[in-house]
Amino acid sequence: xxxxxxxxxxxxxxxxxxxxxxxxxxxxxxxxxxxxxxxxxxxxxxxxxxxxxxxxxxxxxxxxxxxxxxxxxxxxxxxxxxxxxxxxxxxxxxxxxxxxxxxxxxxxxxxxxxxxxxxxxxxxxxxxxxxxxxxxxxxxxxxxxxxx
Numbered sequence: 001x002x003x004x005x006x007x008x009x010x011x012x013x014x015x016x017x018x019x020x021x022x023x024x025x026x027x028x029x030x031x032x033x034x035x036x037x038x039x040x041x042x043x044x045x046x047x048x049x050x051x052x053x054x055x056x057x058x059x060x061x062x063x064x065x066x067x068x069x070x071x072x073x074x075x076x077x078x079x080x081x082x083x084x085x086x087x088x089x090x091x092x093x094x095x096x097x098x099x100x101x102x103x104x105x106x107x108x109x110x111x112x113x114x115x116x117x118x119x120x121x122x123x124x125x126x127x128x129x130x131x132x133x134x135x136x137x138x139x140x141x142x143x144x145x146x147x148x
Contacts, residue, residue, distance in 0.1 A: 004110070004112070032095075033079045049133075084104060100121070102129050
């Protein structure tokens with residue numbers, strides 16, 4: 001079964017948009033893994049602590065090939081992970097991609113959300129991923145979020 005794939009495009013500030021998206025997912029009870037370049041995940045990690053003064057989004061950071069901690073995984077609804085190929089994909093697990101490449105093992109997730117900024121490189125990479133999802137049998141949906 002292929003995952004539901006959604007592209008959120010036209011994002012002027014991807015980390016801020018990601019924070020709002022993750023807050024919404026957490027409030028709905030979803031479990032989320034965010035993947036991308038380590039620098040982007042590090043920036044998002046900092047922003048998740050500071051984007052709302054009186055709010056905390058429970059999350060954890062897994063860098064590179066750090067060993068998995070099943071107990072911590074079970075208790076933490078939002079993960080920022082450089083590597084997802086060894087991650088179990090339980091029901092309702094959502095994958096958010098901040099990176100330029102198609103995530104490995106994306107097909108194991110119930111839902112994939114691609115975040116695409118406004119700079120030319122990010123737009124071109126997003127278009128390439130769209131075509132790759134189509135080739136994999138997915139039917140991506142586009143959500144224009146230029147005002148976000």
